[in-house]
Amino acid sequence: MKSPMSGSLKALAAVGLVAVAGVTGAVLERPEAKAQATAACPNGGLSLSPGFCASIIADNLGHVRHMALGPDGVIYANTWSGQYYVNQPPPPGGFLVAIKPKGDGQAEIARFGQTPSDGVAGGTGVQVYKGHVYAEVNDKIVRYALPAGGGVPTGKTPEVVLSGMPLGGNHPMHPFIIDAKGQIFVDMGSATNACQGEAGDRKAGVMGQNPCTELQTRGGTWKYDANKLNQTFSPKERYATGIRNGEGFAFDAAGRLFVTQHGRDQLPALWPKLYPDLKHATELPSEELLQVTAGGDYGWPECYHDPFQKKLVLAPEYGGDGGKAVGVCAQKIEPVAAFPAHWAPNDLAIYTAKTFPAAAQGGAFIAFHGSWNRAPEPQAGFNVVFQPMAGGKTSGDYVVFADGFTAGKYRPTGLVVGADGALYIADDVKGRIWRVTYHGPANIKALAAASAAKAAGGGASSGALPVPPGATADQVASGNKLYHAQTCTGCHGGDAKGTPVGPDLTSGKYLWGDGSLASIQKTIQEGVAMPKQYRQAMPAMGGAQLSSDQVRDLAAYVWAVGHPN
Numbered sequence: 001m002k003s004p005m006s007g008s009l010k011a012l013a014a015v016g017l018v019a020v021a022g023v024t025g026a027v028l029e030r031p032e033a034k035a036q037a038t039a040a041c042p043n044g045g046l047s048l049s050p051g052f053c054a055s056i057i058a059d060n061l062g063h064v065r066h067m068a069l070g071p072d073g074v075i076y077a078n079t080w081s082g083q084y085y086v087n088q089p090p091p092p093g094g095f096l097v098a099i100k101p102k103g104d105g106q107a108e109i110a111r112f113g114q115t116p117s118d119g120v121a122g123g124t125g126v127q128v129y130k131g132h133v134y135a136e137v138n139d140k141i142v143r144y145a146l147p148a149g150g151g152v153p154t155g156k157t158p159e160v161v162l163s164g165m166p167l168g169g170n171h172p173m174h175p176f177i178i179d180a181k182g183q184i185f186v187d188m189g190s191a192t193n194a195c196q197g198e199a200g201d202r203k204a205g206v207m208g209q210n211p212c213t214e215l216q217t218r219g220g221t222w223k224y225d226a227n228k229l230n231q232t233f234s235p236k237e238r239y240a241t242g243i244r245n246g247e248g249f250a251f252d253a254a255g256r257l258f259v260t261q262h263g264r265d266q267l268p269a270l271w272p273k274l275y276p277d278l279k280h281a282t283e284l285p286s287e288e289l290l291q292v293t294a295g296g297d298y299g300w301p302e303c304y305h306d307p308f309q310k311k312l313v314l315a316p317e318y319g320g321d322g323g324k325a326v327g328v329c330a331q332k333i334e335p336v337a338a339f340p341a342h343w344a345p346n347d348l349a350i351y352t353a354k355t356f357p358a359a360a361q362g363g364a365f366i367a368f369h370g371s372w373n374r375a376p377e378p379q380a381g382f383n384v385v386f387q388p389m390a391g392g393k394t395s396g397d398y399v400v401f402a403d404g405f406t407a408g409k410y411r412p413t414g415l416v417v418g419a420d421g422a423l424y425i426a427d428d429v430k431g432r433i434w435r436v437t438y439h440g441p442a443n444i445k446a447l448a449a450a451s452a453a454k455a456a457g458g459g460a461s462s463g464a465l466p467v468p469p470g471a472t473a474d475q476v477a478s479g480n481k482l483y484h485a486q487t488c489t490g491c492h493g494g495d496a497k498g499t500p501v502g503p504d505l506t507s508g509k510y511l512w513g514d515g516s517l518a519s520i521q522k523t524i525q526e527g528v529a530m531p532k533q534y535r536q537a538m539p540a541m542g543g544a545q546l547s548s549d550q551v552r553d554l555a556a557y558v559w560a561v562g563h564p565n
Helices: 009-014 031-037 327-331 473-485 488-492 517-526 548-561
Strands: 052-058 063-069 075-080 096-101 107-112 126-129 132-137 140-145 159-163 176-178 183-188 220-225 238-241 246-251 257-261 287-292 303-306 311-314 337-339 345-350 364-368 383-387 399-403 412-417 423-427 433-438
Touching: 052 096, 052 107, 052 399, 063 126, 063 423, 075 126, 075 132, 126 176, 132 176, 159 183, 176 246, 183 246, 246 364, 257 345, 287 345, 287 364, 311 327, 337 364, 364 412, 364 423, 383 412, 473 488, 473 548, 517 548
Parallel strands: 063 412, 246 345, 345 412
Antiparallel strands: 052 433, 063 075, 075 096, 096 107, 126 132, 132 140, 140 159, 176 183, 183 220, 220 238, 246 257, 257 287, 287 337, 303 311, 345 364, 364 383, 383 399, 412 423, 423 433
8 A cells, every 4th residue: 555655756745745864844964874874783873772773864853842653654743842942933834743764764754734823832742543643732732634544634724622721830831642542641740840839939948838729730640532622621630640740651551651750950959958968969859750540649749759768758848858757748659760860751652562672572761851950960861761661660770771962962852662663762952853773682681771972072162262351261261160060051051052941151142131240140149030031940050059259250151152252
């Protein structure tokens, strides 16, 4: 049977589909692809578990978030723009992308659906169910009818399945999953870090609201029906609570529902007296893998998971003492698995295909988006891990499966297992998609860790930077080291050229002062509670505990990168 996405290039172009090097909008030459074409096992620029290979099948797709598998092996991806990405203009065409992998390491690509001219900004969640592509957009879940057998939806105006989901705050995205019965399980991430209220969010010493009224509409999983149109969000459809930000959903072979949770931020920055050991506090709290059950309470905002004690403990906003007190957390549901702090688990795929070795069967692949909040330790994450699972529980230690995303140049966000059994990994910085396949022995007992990848290089050399009036070259050099050792790179990037949550420091444009050394020091010391153009607040001292000399040196470096020679 002829594929619904095959045909001549002329025919493909007629539906907005390009099949050249997996790139939309233009034919781009990838130097790395040339080198890989002659290799027996390409790696796509990544470090992978032994026996695995990777090829880049698509690039420059926009901010690709989650992916879903449809008929005939087509993969559908949702892309996002809007506030989270500082309103960066997306590629032309719809926010939804149909990707048809080909045997030559490339893919046919087509965009469809609504565009910015329709007043939308894309989204994260996407699923395929009963001949439709379901997608999150703004405050809605909508659906597009697929042609018979799959392919690219032709209608631009979707049907509305659910509307009125809460937006704004720390977590405005709505990832979701649909089971075989048509039940939609959708995340409503928290608006705040620890339910301190909008005015007190991320401010030192502010107690949490009790009760946390935010939990009526945020911080949990809601359930709806994929077979019904024009449903409206309300508190009564809450399925589970106490989940701060459940990004990645997956079912295992037995039908159990799992979700990844982002742990809360800034324990030492907001409560320094309770967490004086910064190296220890950097590893608090765990990122979590949860099994979601009806009526389950997973603890946020009252509790966080301590990886050293392997249990939930009371948060300081609710009377916690830095890790000893448990209180109400004894009645909350513990995670199935715990991972290093602040890695940001953004998607989950449980492997049930057959082309990977038996050691992968039933295990969980988790895409970590990377950290911004691990000072004084280096930022970390930016990888994909494999967690062995059996019977709904862990059956071994996790390993880093794919590494080398260069600490923020690429950030793993989406995962899907294709019809060919390959694992597809999406990045939401450059819009790149990797196809990972297995070519090793079939009888391995466990997946081994990928070889360690080198950390991304820092920004400009201090020797190449000017020195601000009243400072010294040594202070600029010290500030350079501080910038790359503290939380700065998580929001402003390793090259200081900005990210979706923090501005470009090299542009010479200043929103909070006149750009003088003194004004930059003041901004670092006080933080930015309510950004003018970005959704992520900047905590005082960037979330670290800096001395006055360190603030001076860091300001000197920031001034220097904003005044290139």
